[in-house]
Amino acid sequence: MAAEATAEAASHAAAHGFNLLPVVVLLGAAVVAVPLFKRLGLGSVLGYLAAGLVIGPFGFGVFSDPQSILHVAELGVVMFLFIIGLEMQPSRLWAMRGEIFGLGLAQVGACAALLTCVGLALGYPLVPSFVSGTGFVLTSTAIVMQVLEERRSLALPKGRRIVAILLLEDLAIVPLLALVAFLAPGGNEVTLAERFTGIAIGLGSILALVLAGRYLLDPMFRILGKAKAREVMTAAALFVVLGAALAMQFGGLSMAMGAFLAGVLLSESSFRHQLEADIEPFRGVLLGLFFLGVGMALDLAVIVANWQLIAICVIGYMILKTLAIYAVARLFGANNREAFERAVLMAQGGEFAFVLYAAATTVGILTIEENAILTATIIVSMALTPLMIIAHDRLLPKPQPSMDGVEMAENLSASVLMIGFGRFGQIVSQPLLAAGCSVSLIEADPELIRDSRDFGFKVYYGDGTRLDILHAAGAHDARLIIVAVNDGATAVKITELIKAEFPLVPVLARAIDRENAAELIHVGADFQIRETFESALVMGGQALAMMDVEETERARIIADVRRRDAERLDIELTGGLYDTSARSLILGNLPLKPAIVDATPQLPTAAAGEAAG
Incomplete structure (x- = not known):
């Protein structure tokens, strides 16, 4: 029919x-x-x-x-x-x-x-x-x-x-x-x-x-x-x-x-x-x-x-x-x-x-x-x-990375523990090393560890989501822990584990997006920053400069973008994603506004315009 x-x-x-x-x-x-x-x-x-x-x-x-x-x-x-x-x-x-x-x-x-x-x-x-x-x-x-x-x-x-x-x-x-x-x-x-x-x-x-x-x-x-x-x-x-x-x-x-x-x-x-x-x-x-x-x-x-x-x-x-x-x-x-x-x-x-x-x-x-x-x-x-x-992809076991030339994290001790040494962690480490800070680096990708060795970095193998690895990497003795892994869910899991086991150690975390930033704040991160946020603001400032926007006006616009972004993050935290008690705990113990708005220090007007542009 x-x-x-x-x-x-x-x-x-x-x-x-x-x-x-x-x-x-x-x-x-x-x-x-x-x-x-x-x-x-x-x-x-x-x-x-x-x-x-x-x-x-x-x-x-x-x-x-x-x-x-x-x-x-x-x-x-x-x-x-x-x-x-x-x-x-x-x-x-x-x-x-x-x-x-x-x-x-x-x-x-x-x-x-x-x-x-x-x-x-x-x-x-x-x-x-x-x-x-x-x-x-x-x-x-x-x-x-x-x-x-x-x-x-x-x-x-x-x-x-x-x-x-x-x-x-x-x-x-x-x-x-x-x-x-x-x-x-x-x-x-x-x-x-x-x-x-x-x-x-x-x-x-x-x-x-x-x-x-x-x-x-x-x-x-x-x-x-x-x-x-x-x-x-x-x-x-x-x-x-x-x-x-x-x-x-x-x-x-x-x-x-x-x-x-x-x-x-x-x-x-x-x-x-x-x-x-x-x-x-x-x-x-x-x-x-x-x-x-x-x-x-x-x-x-x-x-x-x-x-x-x-x-x-x-x-x-x-x-x-x-x-x-x-x-x-x-x-x-x-x-x-x-x-x-x-x-x-x-x-x-x-x-x-x-x-x-x-x-x-x-x-x-x-x-x-x-x-x-x-x-x-x-x-x-x-x-x-x-x-x-489909059957091949589901039944064949995942390839196991080679561990040749890779050392496990064991009995490390340094002022700063950095978890994750990809493109983000490599940049974050440079000011610390230039200032003479002792930094322990752990990473879960053996290939990345071997590549880093070629550039003079000593990186140890370690999974930051495991408590025994954190102890072996010296998390209990560190003055500061930086979570720089490239997966948002993993960053939240590591941060939550650290704040539960080492509550007095400050944690700085890399966020993937605004939702991930809110999750990191929720689990107790002392400071979080989205990996693309600051670079995007610098790009936007440069675009304004090339469009002949005045220096002081550029600084005002960038500051306004920061303020509105902070408000949106604040709304995300209070919009039912987390309960009130959790939010009160965050606001009671963390400088929420400075951590969001002042991700980079505010400079005088001229300097701010120069940095943005």
């Missing part, structure tokens, strides 16, 4: 002009599903896939031809690769050549050999088994790139290695398609001249794109930049991406590879950031549309009719691919954690498998039914990937 009603509404809309219903449904499905799935911790990719399944031909039937959407949405992957290319300068890409052609080739070869065994074990001939397994080797660039971006791992060494493998897999589609044509019944009749012609066309396409990027693109953008027409620059950015993709497609290569090469060629251009800003909105929308299309293409009828075979294929392919990726990663020097994470991220089949299976079906290697089963296998594996990543 729902499908019939939707179809009727669509036909009615079409009769009165352009049919907006499919567009609205697509956008609405994404708007509802993606935030919901991210809120549940399942990730945006699974949200898109689920939304596509619901509105597709096997859900409410709003769309009857998901393949048409997939063809358009593949441009999202193309634009994603273009943006990645913008971040890859040629020198950086050249430095990755060993990972691309070494690590990448090793992983593709090992996976292809193992995955071919799945088809053979199920009783299929060698050639269909090889094509089926090799298609699953080609990882989903869209999913892996999206996950790496969400986890902010693209710029890390482990992320770059995954990108290198994906690039090799994109390159591999070309010889694989040629191999499919050769392995087809009668394929060996293809002449040597025809094969060399195909290779020459592909190389010619790459050379033409490189020459165009080297000598034409940057001058073109300079001319357009002088025109000062923003919409023309956006159109030019789209023209470059789609033109490069089309050039590669004409040469029998991957469209995504063409876009990537165009991005690399423009990576050292002065217009790189402008291009990235212009392409980003299109990339995000089309990549989401791609995942929606994949969800729509999941043929539930095929899955129901062949669920046992599909389950065996999904499990067999994913397990063997995971093992192969893990083994190759370890062989190339990755640690256990990185190897396992890479195997989980890349265990699924990818969008290029659809192209390979379609070509194999056209030349008679695969039947139409086998193509449908393999396509469903790929899509199910893509849908399982977010769940595997």
Whole structure:
């Protein structure tokens, strides 16, 4: 009934002009599903896939031809690769050549050999088994790139290695398609001249794109930049991406590879950031549309009719691919954690498998039914990937930091104990050390301790939330304790513990925001200051100076900002966040107003203006 009603509404809309219903449904499905799935911790990719399944031909039937959407949405992957290319300068890409052609080739070869065994074990001939397994080797660039971006791992060494493998897999589609044509019944009749012609066309396409990027693109953008027409620059950015993709497609290569090469060629251009800003909105929308299309293409009828075979294929392919990726990663020097994470991220089949299976079906290697089963296998594996990543993150123990070269806090004694030696604590320590004060430094990050040692600081390992560590660090003998950790909740916990066990020792605490400052006051901090408050006031004073505001007026404005901020903090303390008895205790024992308003001493008018400005 729902499908019939939707179809009727669509036909009615079409009769009165352009049919907006499919567009609205697509956008609405994404708007509802993606935030919901991210809120549940399942990730945006699974949200898109689920939304596509619901509105597709096997859900409410709003769309009857998901393949048409997939063809358009593949441009999202193309634009994603273009943006990645913008971040890859040629020198950086050249430095990755060993990972691309070494690590990448090793992983593709090992996976292809193992995955071919799945088809053979199920009783299929060698050639269909090889094509089926090799298609699953080609990882989903869209999913892996999206996950790496969400986890902010693209710029890390482990992320770059995954990108290198994906690039090799994109390159591999070309010889694989040629191999499919050769392995087809009668394929060996293809002449040597025809094969060399195909290779020459592909190389010619790459050379033409490189020459165009080297000598034409940057001058073109300079001319357009002088025109000062923003919409023309956006159109030019789209023209470059789609033109490069089309050039590669004409040469029998991957469209995504063409876009990537165009991005690399423009990576050292002065217009790189402008291009990235212009392409980003299109990339995000089309990549989401791609995942929606994949969800729509999941043929539930095929899955129901062949669920046992599909389950065996999904499990067999994913397990063997995971093992192969893990083994190759370890062989190339990755640690256990990185190897396992890479195997989980890349265990699924990818969008290029659809192209390979379609070509194999056209030349008679695969039947139409086998193509449908393999396509469903790929899509199910893509849908399982977010769940595997969630399981990986929850089940794998957190990495334990190395304690090499790190000394534990033990029997320390100094006038000042500082807990936390990050960017804030390092600055606070400098006046104390310059004045000749003895300072004991403890920090819970071993890497930060080792880095501090290189700059001449002796920092001990210690967790300030533990009472035994505080005693070992000399908290009971200190004249002053400074809590400079970079987590607000931890600062409150440490301050509360110190004031309970060492009530006579003054505590100065770093606050993250106003709410955190109120919590620190509540638990007894003798002085608190928000890490950005004073620097923001200095920046504001400098801005006023550059706007030609008089010196005395600048000082008055900054003082007024301090006063109003103190009032807001006072309201936060009395607005029901804490009970009256706690507030009375604070006001009775602490100089609340001076601690807030006079976070830095008030100077005479001229000096105040100079400091603010």
